[in-house]
Amino acid sequence: MNKFLVILFHTYMSKLKSKSFIITTIISTIFILGITNIQSIIDMFDKEEEKIVAVYDEQNAAFPLIQQQLASTGDSLKAERVDTTEGIEEKIESGEYEGLLNVSFDEEGLPSGEYKASSITDNETITQLEQALQQIKVGIATSQLGLTQEQIATLYEPIQFDVIALQESAKSAEELNQARGLVYVLLFVIYFSVILYASMIATDVAVEKSSRVMEILISSASPIMHMFGKILGIALLSLTQLTFWIVVASISLRGNIEGMTGGMFEYFGVGDIAVSTIIFAVVFFLLGYFLYATFAAFLGSLVSRIEEIQQIILPMTLLIVAGFMIAMFGLNNPDNSFIQVTSFIPFFAPMIMFLRVGMLEVPIWEIGLSIGILIATIVLLAMFGAKVYRGGVLMYGKSSSLKDIKKALQLSKDR
Known part of the structure; x- marks a missing residue:
């Protein structure tokens, strides 16, 4: 037991002190602080200088309406009427004007526009001008038809469309949208965390084999003890890193929660996270980690060069990516139905069953069955992986393919 703890804490401390871990943690922390303070950052850069668009409207029929439309948006875009288009292009090049909007009318009295600018990459300005002209055209066309302002307002009033779930326990449309946004974020956390830490195990095993340190380690402790010491050591590392990020995000959110209302913050359910969702996120994260970590450990034992790691763990990576895409x-x-079935497939369950639990009222027996299948798969994979690991750590030379598993099993029997 002492040897196991030595391996566990050595793995944990060596990774905790590594430059790559520290740099990754710092960069990710900066990203988290940026996301949780996004509203303050947006407000800081939202103080844009006023943009002026020159409008040539020979009849002066559309310009007042364009001014009114732009003013109603409350943005920094303004319109200025010009009597001629001569010399305007030079003023656009010098930055005096953002662009030139040339307004003309057809035989039916309906407006059309032509916009000139140094560059047409400013899609926001183009869209605002196009929408302003569209509103003017609609107003002129409806007035020609003899419609009153009240009739026009009624025509464009959004239809009332309520969505009602018949099941009493089902989430409302608003709750479902919030759950969808939250689950989306947590799925990314599970996906990137599992693929990052599982790959870390495979790389660590390959590094020790390439430096011949493995031969010394397995002479003092059994390969099985070594394998599970690494898995639990990096699991402890992942929990340390994730806990740090959660604490940083919570403190940052607490100071910005008042500004995180409406818009995308309402969609992502900030400030209204169900405790059960967080619990299931932790449960499925840990189960997913142990499943793929065990897989990665015995795959990493098959190679003796770091360059071969990505090739050997490709099947594992594809499984994680497939589960994420299905989610x-x-x-x-x-x-x-496809989502329901795949939520019981062990390599997909950590993400897909969590998706269902986060968004739906899933029966307890289905959650229990999925977790039971996951645990059983982890145990079976650990037993099989331990045998492969025992022989794999003694294999040197170039790894050709997953066919080396058979060779590793044979070496395991011979020991």
Whole structure:
């Protein structure tokens, strides 16, 4: 037991002090602080200088309405009427004007526009001008038809469309949108965390083999003890890093929560996170980690060069990516039969069953069955992986493919 703890804490401390871990933690922390303070950052850069668009309207029929439309948006874009287009292009090049809007009318009295600018990359300005002209055209066309302002307002009033779930326990449309946004974020956390820490195990094993340190280690402790010491050591490392990020995000959110209302913050359910969702996120994260970490450990034992790591763990990576892509598909239709079936497939369950639990009222027996299948798969994979690891750590030379598993099993029997 003492040897196991030595391996566990050596793995934990060596990774905790490594430059790559410290740099990754710092960069990720800066990113988290940026996301949780996004409203303050937006407000800081939102003080844009006033942009003026020159408008040539020979009849002066559209310009007052364009001014009114732009003023109603409350943005920094302003319109200024010009009597001629001569010399305007030079003023655009010098920066005096953002662009030139040339307004003309057809035989029916309906407006059309032509916009000139140094560059047409400013899509926001173009869209605002186009929408302003569109509103003017609609107003002129409806007035020609003899419609009153009240009739026009009624025509463009959004239709009332309520969505009601018949099941009492089902989430409302607003709750479902919040759950969808929250699950989306947590799925990314699970996906990147599992793939990062599982790959870290495979790389660590390969590094020790390439430096011949492995031969010394397995002479003092059994390969099985070494394998699970690494898995739990990096699990402890991942929990340390994630806990640090959660604390940083919580403190930052607490200071900005008042400004995080409406818009995307309402969609992502900031400040209204169900405790059960967080619990299931932790449970499925840990199960997913141990599943893929065990897989990565015995795959890493098959190679003796760091350059071969990405090739040997490709099947594992594809499984994680496939599970993530299925989960992304399921965000818009979590009740889909395909999503229900794949939530019980162990390599997909950490993300897909969590998706269902976060967005739907899933029966307890289904959650229990999925977790039970996951745990059973982890145990079976650990037993099989331990045998492969025992022989794999003694294999040197170039790794050709997953066929080396058979060779590793044979070496394991011979020991």
